[in-house]
Amino acid sequence: MATLGPLARLREDPARAAVLTDVDGTLAPIVPRPEEAAVPQRASAALRRLSERYGLVGCVSGRRAAEARRLVGVDGIAYAGNHGLELLLPGEEAPRFDPALEGREGDAAAFLAGLGPRELDEAGLRQEDKGPIQALHWRGAEDERATEAKAREIGAAAGRAGLELRWGRKVLELRPPGGGGKDAAVAALLASDGVEMATYAGDDRTDLDAFRRLRELERDGELTAAVCVGVVSDEGPVELAEEADLTVGGPPGWLELLEALDG
Secondary structure, eight states: OOOOGGGHHHHHSGGGEEEEEOSBTTTBOOOSSGGGOOOOHHHHHHHHHHHTTSSEEEEEOSSOHHHHHHHHOOTTSEEEEGGGTEEEOTTOSSOEEOGGGTTOTTHHHHHHHTSOTTHHHHHTOEEEEETTEEEEEOTTOTTHHHHHHHHHHHHHHHHHTTOEEEEETTEEEEEOSSSOOHHHHHHHHTTSTTOOEEEEEEOSHHHHHHHHHHHHHHHTTSOSEEEEEEEEOSSSOHHHHHHOSEEEEHHHHHHHHHHHHTO
16 A cells, blocks of 8 residues: 555545545546546546545546546546636536636637648647637647747747746647636635645646645645645656655556545
């Protein structure tokens, strides 16, 4: 069994504890294309069991909330999608959208539509339509370095057009400014009554925002314990290990901790 370290406090009093996790790169291994991702059945089963004992279990994802729920395959937990722009709680059929988006839902898509009709294809960039967020992927491109350079060029233009940029593992996301963020998603999920301790696991730069919000909630006395778990890889930001309380090697390492939390 994996050594829990500071997570042991959560297992001692699960009814007052929250287990929050990123999805891609944390529960599901990174794959060349997002549509090919799969969460192992063991991970889904572990989350399902934890949801029966812990005060809150939730997934925070860059995917749409409904897509994250389909991928994880567990209905009885909470999902924050599109990096916090959507919230899908247990028992709800449709997500709640951040009101800060109103009137700007199509800004990112409109910006990309204004580019040359073949500009993305010729650069080797794949566009993923996530509604208010538009993602540009270059994993698996013929020349990833050159394609990333093109993504940075497009990102600079998008920034000048008033869009917000979020960089991840071989992906750039364009979104309307304001609202959302994994930090806001974590705060919204932890507003549940009775939750006093929490852990969050993630593998990418956007997950650092969630780490920092957990720290703030602990400093402000809203949490008595906050444990940040870095799911490290060769592609992940170095800050992940620096800011984490625990580090594990990829999704298999996080799965071991999830199963130990259930022990």
